[in-house]
Amino acid sequence: MGTGTKGKSKTPPKKKIPERKCTGCGEKRIKFDLYRIVRSPDGTVSLDTTGKKSGRGAYICKNVSCLKKARKAQRLERNLECEIPDSVYDTLEEELAEHEQ
Numbered sequence: 233m234g235t236g237t238k239g240k241s242k243t244p245p246k247k248k249i250p251e252r253k254c255t256g257c258g259e260k261r262i263k264f265d266l267y268r269i270v271r272s273p274d275g276t277v278s279l280d281t282t283g284k285k286s287g288r289g290a291y292i293c294k295n296v297s298c299l300k301k302a303r304k305a306q307r308l309e310r311n312l313e314c315e316i317p318d319s320v321y322d323t324l325e326e327e328l329a330e331h332e333q
């Protein structure tokens with residue numbers, strides 16, 4: 233077995249992959265290359281590595297340096313429309329470092 237339908241599979245229909253802008257560097261990337269930072273309805277700001285948390289979100293590249301840029305420019309606060317204390321930023325940075333790719 234093994235001859236016959238080998239190799240070329242049908243070309244899949246072109247799907248447009250949604251792009252999002254990183255809050256840190258401002259570069260556009262496909263959604264899957266970014267993490268979301270989410271402000272949940274109760275006001276908790278956390279890193280969403282699954283893309284499933286609900287709430288207002290901002291996108292960030294999967295690296296700490298982008299988070300630091302966003303922190304410095306206070307772009308996260310603006311995007312999420314809330315204040316983000318240093319302790320939360322520190323936690324986000326730690327978490328992002330863990331999941332860095």
Ligand SMILES: [Zn+2]
Pocket residue numbers: 254255256257258259292293298
């Ligand atoms: Zn970035």
